[in-house]
Amino acid sequence: MSASVVTARKVGYATRGKVLIDDVSLTLAAGQLTAVIGPNGAGKSTLLRVLAGELACSAGTVHYGGEDARTLPPWRLAARRAVMAQTARLAFPFSVREVAALGIDGIGRGLTRERRRAVVTTALEKAEVAHLADRIYQTLSGGEQQRVQFARALVQLSAGREASADQVLFLDEPTSHLDMSHQLQLMDEVRGLTASGVATFVTIHDLNLAAAYADRLVVMCGGRAVAQGGPHEILTTALIADVFGLDSRIGEPAPPGSAFILPHAHAEKRRSLRNGATGA
Ligand SMILES: Nc1ncnc2c1ncn2[C@@H]1O[C@H](COP(=O)(O)OP(=O)(O)OP(=O)(O)O)[C@@H](O)[C@H]1O
Secondary structure, eight states, X not given: OXXXXXXXXXXXXXXXXXXXXXXXXXXXXXXXXXXXXXXXXXXXXXXXXXXTTSSOOSEEEEEXXXXXXXXXXXXXXXXXXXXXXXXXXXXXXXXXXXXXXXGGTTTOTTXXXXXXXXXXXXXXXXXXXXGGTTSBGGGSOHHHHHHHHHXXXXXXHHHHTTTOSSOEEEEESTTTTOOHHHHHHHHHHHHHHHHTTOEEEEEOSOHHHHHHHOSEEEEEETTEEEEEEOHHHHOOHHHHHXXXXXXXXXXXXXXXXXXXXXXXXXHHHHHHHHXXXXXX
16 A cells, blocks of 8 residues: 555635534545546645645644654655645746746756756646747736646656655646647646655545546535545445536536537537527
8 A cells, every 4th residue: 555645634724713624534545536527616726725734723633754744844744845826926037947946946956057957847847838948928818827837846746856755736627728738738737746655645626537537536525525436436426416516417428429428517508509499
């Protein structure tokens, strides 16, 4: 069995009297890709931020190895885990290379200048943004910015590896702005990192990507983890219909020549639009 890198026990998080996640227990293991799915507002990002130590849980515990995340010094936490957030706005006109290099801040002091540059260059290449290295980050498209943020997280992991072998990469909807080719390319990179022993944790809306790449799925709904397990045991028609509030017949056969299976609710709307209805 793979070694546990992060262990959450009965974790809850509440703010201003509102419970955002409740009673979540899970383990992130070395060499395992965990994907979190669930409807908007289910608590996926909050769970990610609690596990990553960005938010202190208000109930339960999060441990990195034997250490409580709340007491880990920031630089040690930064060496053990990298986070690719859902959105990242920058106030100043940094170049792409400078943004990626932010991943080294605080943890890469022991690296030579050449080594730092090599770490950043490799990450830019892996995220397929090396050709944009000298561009100003704010001038990039949404998808390009997302890939730069992925590069920044890869830089942080590479720099942190000198201090810690047990690492975890958290990605909050990393493919939301990416075209299909870059979605697969990014997930392939994440899969490769996972194969090298990193524990990876991805929140994602695309159930097909989740099923294709994850070793383990966590289904969040109403702040609770309502199901956990392998994609094939978890992604049942009944569970998807229940959690996402869809018609119980989730899929319809793909049209000839199409690569997609459309959710039934969307298919109904598409049919009514095709027949001249308003679709409202
Ligand atoms: N600081 C906050 N104060 C109050 N409510 C919050 C706060 N942060 C998040 N929430 C609420 O908590 C719930 C869970 O938010 P969260 O971002 O974790 O959901 P999510 O599953 O990631 O959603 P999405 O798929 O839309 O990204 C939402 O209803 C959100 O409005």
